[in-house]
Amino acid sequence: MSKSGKRPSPLVADRRYKTPAEGKKAAPPPKTKAARKPAARQRTARRGISGWIAALISLIWRMIWGFAWRIGAVGALILALVVFYFYAQLPPVGDMLDARARGSVTLLDRNEKVFAWRGETFGGSTTAETVSKYLHDAVVATEDKRFYGHFGLSPRGIASAIRINLREGRGPLSGNGGSTITQQVAKLLCLGVPYDATTWKTEADYESDCRQGGIVRKIREVPFALALEVKYTKEEILTIYFNRAYLGAGARGFEAAAQRYFGKSANVVDAAEGAMLAGLLKAPSTYAPTNNLKRAQDRAAVVLDLMQEQGYLTMAEHEAALRNPATLSKAAEARAGGYFADWVMGEGPNFLTKDTTEDVIMRTTLDQKLQAAAESAMxxxxxxxxxxxxxxxxxxxxxxxxxxxxxxxxxxxxxxxxxxxxxxxxxxxxxxxxxxxxxxxxxxxxxxxxxxxxxxxxxxxxxxxxxxxxxxxxxxxxxxxxxxxxxxxxxxxxxxxxxxxxxxxxxxxxxxxxxxxxxxxxxxxxxxxxxxxxxxxxxxxxxxxxxxxxxxxxxxxLDLRLQGDNVPLLGQDxxxxxxxxxxxxxxxxxxxxxxxxxxxxxxxxxxxxxxxxxxxxxxxxxxxxxxxxxxxxxxxxxxxxxxxxxxxxxxxxxxxxxxxxxxxxxxxxxxxxxxxxxxxxxxxxxxxxxxxxxxxxxxxxxxxxxxxxxxxxxxxxxxxxxxxxxxxxxxxxxx
Structure with a gap:
């Protein structure tokens, strides 16, 4: 340091901020984190308990949302995998039409006219495209009016069914199920589980197990129904339904039912007949016309009303069908030979009659004219x-x-x-x-x-x-x-x-x-x-x-042969x-x-x-x-x-x-x-x-x-x- 008499120059820091222009306020320096904390505390303090609650709810919501979307993503992935699993196992439509474990016996009288059936008859496959338009529309109108607008499930239908069940004092899933046609097909297919004689004593036990309800059953139906929708078209799903549905009196499928009740193909039934057949789906044994024709006709009238309301029938067609209700064919109405049919079934071996796995045609000695004469005379x-x-x-x-x-x-x-x-x-x-x-x-x-x-x-x-x-x-x-x-x-x-x-x-x-x-x-x-x-x-x-x-x-x-064969397997005994x-x-x-x-x-x-x-x-x-x-x-x-x-x-x-x-x-x-x-x-x-x-x-x-x-x-x-x-x-x- 100089010892001259001059004082040293003062130390001045470099100017880091420019002097604001004249007439303008200087911008305050940015607040540091430490400076902001007191302000936040002040605001929180001002809000009090409500602020703490809001903050807690926000935290919980963020946690739930984060958990939910992750669970949802995992669930969607699992559902997709299950749907793909079922999809991969589903066969072509033609293989799904007749899966009866046992065959049927069709009994012909001495004039080779059908007078009785035993077992479950399958009248032959029909398709949604070839079946009568009236029958096609009656099934959709009765069973699933939103069939063409959903992807296998109908939340509105399920909600409506739950509301009806609760109103009638039942459990939410007891009684009315709200199932779509696709879900009903899933049940008919037993969710892809084939019949196994070692697991179920009879085919009836197997089907009873398949038709069980409850929440677990509904959940299992979902991926199978979705797989059906992915694999098949809507008409193919209907085709499976038309061929596998049980329609009373031992008739499996609408072709067999039309032949049994009306003596004609399902492709040519009229509006009244189609409505009666569709009405059987609710309760086949109850509404079978062979059990109670009047009850079956009343049920058909309800179906006709639904068809008219949904635009499938004109008012004139609706009125004509109501005026001319469906009636049984002569063979079905007479129900001739019931006792005779039971007896003659014992004439052949069980593996070709009671326990047959094939469809069998049995020619018999019965004369339906004489049968009617004997019954009426007695x-x-x-x-x-x-x-x-x-x-x-x-x-x-x-x-x-x-x-x-x-x-x-x-x-x-x-x-x-x-x-x-x-x-x-x-x-x-x-x-x-x-x-x-x-x-x-x-x-x-x-x-x-x-x-x-x-x-x-x-x-x-x-x-x-x-x-x-x-x-x-x-x-x-x-x-x-x-x-x-x-x-x-x-x-x-x-x-x-x-x-x-x-x-x-x-x-x-x-x-x-x-x-x-x-x-x-x-x-x-x-x-x-x-x-x-x-x-x-x-x-x-x-x-x-x-x-x-x-x-x-x-x-x-007289003789017994497989359906479609001309050579008898068994002759008169x-x-x-x-x-x-x-x-x-x-x-x-x-x-x-x-x-x-x-x-x-x-x-x-x-x-x-x-x-x-x-x-x-x-x-x-x-x-x-x-x-x-x-x-x-x-x-x-x-x-x-x-x-x-x-x-x-x-x-x-x-x-x-x-x-x-x-x-x-x-x-x-x-x-x-x-x-x-x-x-x-x-x-x-x-x-x-x-x-x-x-x-x-x-x-x-x-x-x-x-x-x-x-x-x-x-x-x-x-x-x-x-x-x-x-x-x-x-x-x-x-x-």
Whole structure:
């Protein structure tokens, strides 16, 4: 530092800011972070608690939003992957149309017309483009009016369904589901899970599992429905729906339903028919027209209203459809052959009938005209003769002489498949309807209808059981009578005497060879029908008498083939078998049974000038009443009784059963020319010991010569028969 006397210059910092121009304020220097803090605190302090709350909400919102969009992104990615997974597994549309695990059986009558179905029928594939426009529009209008505007899900539909469910007191997802058609297709496809017999006992269990509801099920439907929308067009989704939907009465798909209910293709149904079919989707069994036609028509009217409201029908079309509601085809309306169909299904092997995995066509012997005649005749008699509420049951069978069953009524009321069939399942005592087989044995061993037998009190001592004394129904005895008279009046003592003379084993053999397969009684009561049998067996056995003495195995199946094939897999199994008795014996027996109708207990069955033969039957305590008989054209059997074996009040085989038989045969023979029975008229014989006396004309009822069938001959006197008869009279002539 200089020591001169001058003072040092002052230190001056460099000017960093220019002097503002004249008249302008200098800009304040920028505030530092430290300077800003007091201001923020001041503002927060000024806002108080509300400021803290706002800041907290803002923080929470930022956290939620950040969490939500990340979760949403992950969820969307997972959904996309699941949709892609289902998409990759979906096959072409053509492979989705018929996925039944089991096939169906279509039954044709003798004229090859459909009369019944068993199993679930698939009428063949149809498409949304080829199906009737009315049916197409009815399904969309009823099931999903926004079908063409959504992508598989309808939030509005779901919200509406939840609101309806809550209003009606149900859970939000109970009842109305708000499902789109696409979601319904997802259910029909069971979300892609195929049927596995090892997992589900039956196909019904599988479908029940597929139709389960609930929130979890709805969530699982979403990706599958989206995959369907990605994979297929709207019309392809509808095509799957049209072919897989169940529509009642065993019909799977609209083509099968249209054929079943209306006898026409789904491609040509009109507005009323299309509306009825679409209405079935809500509840197929409830609204099936075969169950309740009026209910189905009312449901169809609701569908027609929806179609008109949504512009699918003009007002004129709507009114026309309401004025002319859909009705069933004749085959569906008649529901003919229900009991017959159940029976004939058992004629073939199970793997081609009840358990078939293919669609099978079964040609049968049923005659729908005769079936309708049998049903109407039975109701005509019983509806007029039985009191209201009576539980009396009845069954009817009509067959040809070779055992071909033409009609079968298994009960007074129509019943669903699998019901108890009294014509084939009910084993009941046969009563006097069994007696022709006793006389068949006698005729085959050389007896003549003009031979004699004693009708007097009879007692037989049975080893281990004591005395057996059969009684006649009238409690009266006629003395020495012809065999014809004995059968004509259904005389019990005479039947037992003949049975004992021929031998019970012989009688049992004749009856069993004629087709009565049931266990036959071992004692003398065998002759009086103490054994049990079915109406089918008994009617078949009588057919053997008509055809000249050969056994018959009743049958209903003509042949069975796969749908579309011309070569049968299975042919007729039944018909005429081995000869049981001689033709002469059969023709003698036919004459005796002819006299039962002409002069005996079967008088109510008489068919005027048309010849008919038959036999009545009433069991002990009148628990069963029978009439079985035949003309030259058909054999028919009628049974009446209670399912619980309650005795009938005032009913015998010659009463209501004979009347039903008469009415059935009158209707069955409408338009048929009269033909004589194949019977032989015996030559009159004198009672033993009265060879010099003239025969009593009341013992014989010879057929007028002008109606004698060709080939009939008179029976010569048979010394062997006389000797056997004398022995019978000597052994069983009294107590």
């Amino acid at each position: 109701h005509a008699v019983l509806d007029n003769k039985l009191r209201d509420g009576s539980k009396t049951e009845a069954a009817v069978i009509v067959m040809s002489a070779d055992g071909a069953v033409r009609a079968m009524v298994g009960g007074r009321h129509a019943a669903p498949p699998g019901s108890f069939n009294r014509a084939t399942m009910a084993k009941r005592q046969t009563g006097s309807a069994f007696k022709p087989f006793v006389y068949a044995a006698a005729m085959d061993m050389g007896y003549s209808p003009a031979d004699y037998v004693e009708d007097t009190p009879l007692t037989i001592n049975i080893k281990g059981s004591g005395p057996y004394s059969p009684q006649n129904y009238t409690k009266k005895y006629l003395g020495l009578i012809t065999l014809t008279k004995a059968l004509e009046e259904s005389v019990n003592t005479a039947a037992v005497r003949i049975s004992e003379a021929m031998g019970r084993d012989v009688v049992r053999k004749v009856a069993s060879e004629f087709g009565i397969e049931s266990d036959l009684a071992a004692g003398p009561a065998l002759a009086l029908g103490a054994s049990e049998s079915t109406l089918l067996e008994m009617t078949g056995a009588y057919a053997g008498i008509l055809n000249g003495g050969s056994s018959v195995r009743p049958y209903g199946l 039944g018909g005429i078998g081995e000869r049981v008795i001689s033709q002469q014996a059969a023709e003698y027996l036919t004459y005796m049974m002819y006299m039962v109708v002409q002069e005996g207990t079967g008088g109510r069955a008489k068919l005027g000038s048309r010849q008919a033969a038959g036999k009545t039957g009433t069991t002990s305590a009148a628990r069963d009443a029978w009439f079985i008989g035949f003309t030259a054209d058909y054999v028919a059997g009628v049974w009446m009784g209670y399912d619980d074996n309650t005795p009938l009040a005032g009913v015998t085989g010659g009463g209501l059963p004979a009347e039903i038989w008469h009415e059935v045969m009158l209707r069955v023979h409408e338009g048929l020319p009269e033909r004589p029975l194949p019977m032989l008229i015996p030559e009159p014989r004198l009672p033993p010991g009265t060879e010099t006396q003239a025969p009593d004309p009341s013992y014989y009822q010879p057929q007028p010569q002008d109606t004698q069938p060709s080939g009939a001959v008179s029976s010569p006197q048979d010394p062997l028969a006389e000797r056997i008869l004398q022995e019978v009279l000597g052994i069983f002539g009294g107590n």
